[in-house]
Amino acid sequence: MFEIKIDDAKYWKSCIDSIVSLIDEGSFSISKEGISLKAMDPSGISMISFFIPSKAFSTYKVESQTSIGLNLDSFSKILASARGGEQLQMKDSGKRFTIEFIGKNSRRRYTLPLIEAKKEPDKEPKIEFESFIEVRSDSLKEILKDANLLSPYISFKTDKNSFAISAKGDAGDLEEEHQSDSDYIKKLKVDKPSSSTFNLEYLSRMVSATTANSTVKLALKNEEPTKIEYNIGDAEIAYYLAPYMES
Amino acid sequence: MFEIKIDDAKYWKSCIDSIVSLIDEGSFSISKEGISLKAMDPSGISMISFFIPSKAFSTYKVESQTSIGLNLDSFSKILASARGGEQLQMKDSGKRFTIEFIGKNSRRRYTLPLIEAKKEPDKEPKIEFESFIEVRSDSLKEILKDANLLSPYISFKTDKNSFAISAKGDAGDLEEEHQSDSDYIKKLKVDKPSSSTFNLEYLSRMVSATTANSTVKLALKNEEPTKIEYNIGDAEIAYYLAPYMES
Amino acid sequence: MFEIKIDDAKYWKSCIDSIVSLIDEGSFSISKEGISLKAMDPSGISMISFFIPSKAFSTYKVESQTSIGLNLDSFSKILASARGGEQLQMKDSGKRFTIEFIGKNSRRRYTLPLIEAKKEPDKEPKIEFESFIEVRSDSLKEILKDANLLSPYISFKTDKNSFAISAKGDAGDLEEEHQSDSDYIKKLKVDKPSSSTFNLEYLSRMVSATTANSTVKLALKNEEPTKIEYNIGDAEIAYYLAPYMES
Numbered sequence: 001m002f003e004i005k006i007d008d009a010k011y012w013k014s015c016i017d018s019i020v021s022l023i024d025e026g027s028f029s030i031s032k033e034g035i036s037l038k039a040m041d042p043s044g045i046s047m048i049s050f051f052i053p054s055k056a057f058s059t060y061k062v063e064s065q066t067s068i069g070l071n072l073d074s075f076s077k078i079l080a081s082a083r084g085g086e087q088l089q090m091k092d093s094g095k096r097f098t099i100e101f102i103g104k105n106s107r108r109r110y111t112l113p114l115i116e117a118k119k120e121p122d123k124e125p126k127i128e129f130e131s132f133i134e135v136r137s138d139s140l141k142e143i144l145k146d147a148n149l150l151s152p153y154i155s156f157k158t159d160k161n162s163f164a165i166s167a168k169g170d171a172g173d174l175e176e177e178h179q180s181d182s183d184y185i186k187k188l189k190v191d192k193p194s195s196s197t198f199n200l201e202y203l204s205r206m207v208s209a210t211t212a213n214s215t216v217k218l219a220l221k222n223e224e225p226t227k228i229e230y231n232i233g234d235a236e237i238a239y240y241l242a243p244y245m246e247s
Numbered sequence: 248m249f250e251i252k253i254d255d256a257k258y259w260k261s262c263i264d265s266i267v268s269l270i271d272e273g274s275f276s277i278s279k280e281g282i283s284l285k286a287m288d289p290s291g292i293s294m295i296s297f298f299i300p301s302k303a304f305s306t307y308k309v310e311s312q313t314s315i316g317l318n319l320d321s322f323s324k325i326l327a328s329a330r331g332g333e334q335l336q337m338k339d340s341g342k343r344f345t346i347e348f349i350g351k352n353s354r355r356r357y358t359l360p361l362i363e364a365k366k367e368p369d370k371e372p373k374i375e376f377e378s379f380i381e382v383r384s385d386s387l388k389e390i391l392k393d394a395n396l397l398s399p400y401i402s403f404k405t406d407k408n409s410f411a412i413s414a415k416g417d418a419g420d421l422e423e424e425h426q427s428d429s430d431y432i433k434k435l436k437v438d439k440p441s442s443s444t445f446n447l448e449y450l451s452r453m454v455s456a457t458t459a460n461s462t463v464k465l466a467l468k469n470e471e472p473t474k475i476e477y478n479i480g481d482a483e484i485a486y487y488l489a490p491y492m493e494s
Numbered sequence: 495m496f497e498i499k500i501d502d503a504k505y506w507k508s509c510i511d512s513i514v515s516l517i518d519e520g521s522f523s524i525s526k527e528g529i530s531l532k533a534m535d536p537s538g539i540s541m542i543s544f545f546i547p548s549k550a551f552s553t554y555k556v557e558s559q560t561s562i563g564l565n566l567d568s569f570s571k572i573l574a575s576a577r578g579g580e581q582l583q584m585k586d587s588g589k590r591f592t593i594e595f596i597g598k599n600s601r602r603r604y605t606l607p608l609i610e611a612k613k614e615p616d617k618e619p620k621i622e623f624e625s626f627i628e629v630r631s632d633s634l635k636e637i638l639k640d641a642n643l644l645s646p647y648i649s650f651k652t653d654k655n656s657f658a659i660s661a662k663g664d665a666g667d668l669e670e671e672h673q674s675d676s677d678y679i680k681k682l683k684v685d686k687p688s689s690s691t692f693n694l695e696y697l698s699r700m701v702s703a704t705t706a707n708s709t710v711k712l713a714l715k716n717e718e719p720t721k722i723e724y725n726i727g728d729a730e731i732a733y734y735l736a737p738y739m740e741s
Contacts, residue, residue: 074418077396083389105429108393112419142577146602149571171568172606182599321665324643330636352676355640359666 002030002066004090005059009082009101015052015235018209020076022048022202022239027117031065038121045242046202049124052235058087068097069117075099078110125240129219129227131158131194134187137210137230140218143176143184144204150174153244154203156220157195163188167200186215194220196243203228206239249277249313251337252306256329256348262299262482265456267323269295269449269486274364278312285371292489293449296371299482305334315344316364322346325357372487376466376474378405378441381434384457384477387465390423390431391451397421400491401450403467404442410435414447433462441467443490450475453486496524496560498584499553503576503595509546509729512703514570516542516696516733521611525559532618539736540696543618546729552581562591563611569593572604619734623713623721625652625688628681631704631724634712637670637678638698644668647738648697650714651689657682661694680709688714690737697722700733 006012019026019037026039034053040046054060078099082088086101086108093111101108135143147154147167151174157164163185165176180188206228210216219227228239253259266273266284273286281300287293301307325346329335333348333355340358348355382390394401394414398421404411410432412423427435453475457463466474475486500506513520513531520533528547534540548554572593576582580602583594587605595602629637641648641661645668651658657679659670674682700722704710713721722733 071418074396078419081389081393081396103430105426106424106431108421108423110397110419110421142575146575149568149575150604171565172572172604174602174604176602177600179599183597184600318665321643325666328636328640328643350677352673353671353678355668355670357644357666357668 001064002062002090002092003059004030004035004057004061006057006088006090009079009086009088011233012088013076013079013082014209014211015050015232016072016076016079018232018235018237019048019050020072021205021208022046024073025069025071025115025117027067027069029065029067030062032062038124040121041202045199046206047121047124047240049238049240050235056234059089066092067117068092069115070097070112071115074112078112081108124238125225127219127221127224127227129221129224130190130192131220132187132189133158133163133185133218133220134215135163135184135218136186137207137214137216138212139184140207140216141204141210144200144207146176147174148200148204152200153197154200155195155197156218156226157193158188158190158220159193160190161188192222194222196220196223196226197246198226198241199244202241206241209237248311249309249337249339250306251277251282251304251308253304253335253337256326256333256335258480259335260323260326260329261456261458262297262479263319263323263326265479265482265484266295266297267319268452268455269293271320272316272318272362272364274314274316276312276314277309279309288449292446293453294371294487296485296487297482303481306336313339314364315339316362317344317359318362321359325359328355371485372472374466374468374471374474376468376471377437377439378465378467379434379436380405380410380432380465380467381462382410382431382465383433384454384461384463385459386431387454387463388451388457391447391454393423394421395447395451399447400444401447402442402444403465403473404440405435405437405467406440407437408435439469441469443467443470443473444493445473445488446491449488453488456484495558496556496584496586497553498524498529498551498555500551500582500584503573503580503582505727506582507570507573507576508703508705509544509726510566510570510573512726512729512731513542513544514566515699515702516540518567519563519565519609519611521561521563523559523561524556526556535696539693540700541618541734543732543734544729550728553583560586561611562586563609564591564606565609568606572606575602618732619719621713621715621718621721623688623715623718624684624686625714626681626683627652627657627679627712627714628709629657629678629712630680631701631708631710632706633678634701634710635698635704638694638701640670641668642694642698646694647691648694649689649691650712650720651687652682652684652714653687654684655682686716688716690714690717690720691740692720692735693738696735700735703731 022041029036036051038049086103089100091098097112099110150169151167155166161180163178167174178184217229225240225242269288276283283298285296333350336347338345344359346357397416398414402413408427410425414421425431464476472487472489516535517533523530530545532543580595580597585592591606593604644663645661649660655674657672661668672678711723719734719736
């Protein structure tokens with residue numbers, strides 16, 4: 001049994017959107033500490049780890065740890081219907097999940113069926129990353145768009161003082177290099193130069209929910225998965241994406 | 248023979264759009280009192296009654312009552328081409344209908360063929376409604392959008408002091424209730440509680456031409472058609488929509 | 495060998511867009527005077543003649559006249575990725591064409607393959623035009639849109655003191671007339687009244703790259719091709735379009 005309230009439904013929607021960008025349905029674990037979700041995307045090449053602490057909510061009553069499997073697409077669309085001045089309440093009621101918008105003498109209550117969630121991974125991959133890059137979310141989105149003109153894949157490459165991107169396609173090639181003191185780079189730490197190629201579509205979906213001018217952390221290791229992390233307010237979001245191996 | 252001028256072509260376009268939202272072609276009756284149109288939509292489940300008085304026009308010369316059958320879709324698109332500072336003139340000329348935009352030393356004249364209009368109903372259904380609700384057009388549009396997330400149908404239900412909406416679908420359910428003193432309700436008069444279910448697509452089209460922050464009047468009777476009324480300036484628009492009977 | 499720099503990449507993009515609106519690939523001739531391109535569209539009913547003088551660029555080093563065949567669609571998309579504060583450099587390097595965006599401690603280099611360009615016409619048609627009209631680009635776009643409601647073709651007609659447009663279709667007819675002193679006409683010179691009909695789609699593409707409130711020059715001769723000219727900054731663009739002959 002739980003009863004959770006949040007004053008800013010739009011904020012909660014952007015949190016959920018960071019999950020919806022990767023998976024359509026998933027199972028939230030609701031505990032005294034907060035709400036978390038770990039899931040692989042259906043193709044199995046990427047993973048999301050989401051956590052929002054209880055303090056992000058104005059009311060947070062959770063009796064015991066519960067799992068709530070939801071169609072996230074419906075959840076996100078319902079959250080999008082939030083109106084100014086409405087408070088949002090989420091409750092479980094037997095086999096249903098209730099989202100209630102409470103305005104002045106008006107109540108709007110959506111009830112979603114609980115769905116059987118797939119058995120999810122409980123551990124994140126352990127990788128000893130060798131390069132760490134912090135970039136502005138807007139810059140990273142631009143970089144991904146640049147590469148997308150030419151290829152469905154993008155290569156990341158770090159060097160002691162630079163972060164480079166490349167993409168190759170029939171229509172042409174892109175080579176893009178940012179020195180550690182460029183406007184793009186907020187922080188660059190390279191223990192060992194790393195290089196890997198990734199699926200652009202997945203990367204774009206992973207950064208799609210970032211808020212303007214926020215910071216995104218990339219971690220790389222040669223030919224290993226990348227880890228992409230950012231926060232939306234108090235919520236912590238981490239993605240893993242397997243490298244693309246040219247066959 | 249008639250010659251009608253209007254200074255605000257954009258206003259006249261929104262009047263016509265209240266008709267186009269339901270039917271593609273129709274027959275205007277042009278008389279000394281004003282211009283009217285009554286029509287069923289092709290499916291036969293809804294009806295529009297439109298009237299604009301002669302005083303809405305800057306020139307209104309009508310010799311005798313005339314019927315003008317037009318492709319309303321073309322008419323609306325042509326009205327959309329109005330430019331600032333242009334005056335609009337409408338005339339009949341034999342078997343053609345002329346729409347002329349008159350600017351400074353520029354004239355743009357569209358000529359539309361007259362079409363054979365279907366025999367239209369001359370009477371509106373007589374229903375002794377039992378519930379009367381006045382809502383802001385924007386609120387009603389939001390409510391229809393809320394329901395549309397889940398179902399192609401929406402149920403309206405009145406009670407002495409409240410107006411409630413519900414929608415049910417595979418993805419979930421919506422229950423929405425507005426007390427008579429909520430911001431949504433401008434007026435609520437319930438002689439007898441009423442409940443009916445309607446097609447959302449038709450309702451959405453019926454309110455699509457309402458101007459921002461205008462008032463829409465709904466009249467309900469248990470399991471009977473609803474009547475939806477609003478004004479655009481001097482123009483009076485009323486729709487009727489048959490209830491959806493679950494089979 | 496050439497090395498060309500421009501400070502305003504967005505300006506250079508709108509120049510290229512005047513070409514892309516008509517053809518997908520083409521061959522630039524780069525000489526000491528400037529960059530030019532002449533090409534027929536694939537259907538053969540229209541032609542573009544483009545020229546931008548060397549003075550439009552901040553650096554313009556050209557050793558000898560060179561031809562550079564490019565996919566213009568890719569070129570335009572790459573130019574669209576320009577960011578504020580970036581300088582743009584174009585270079586040839588063997589069989590490749592390099593577009594480099596140079597920011598503060600960041601470099602983004604696109605390399606495009608050179609393509610075999612079709613043998614292009616080196617001469618523009620010689621027509622002794624009889625009517626000359628100057629109109630605002632926005633007005634011309636509106637006129638083309640008016641006609642497009644009814645027909646894929648538009649007829650232009652000049653008279654001593656007026657410029658008229660007509661379009662005929664199943665849904666209706668348009669007659670539009672602008673006196674030489676109307677707001678639409680900036681200049682009208684009619685040596686002999688002229689009348690011709692043209693493909694609207696082509697005309698629309700030809701004026702699509704015009705900047706707001708610029709001037710477009712039309713030249714007409716009875717049943718002959720029209721010439722459409724405008725400038726984008728220092729760049730001079732001229733199109734020819736064959737008349738439509740009703741079969």
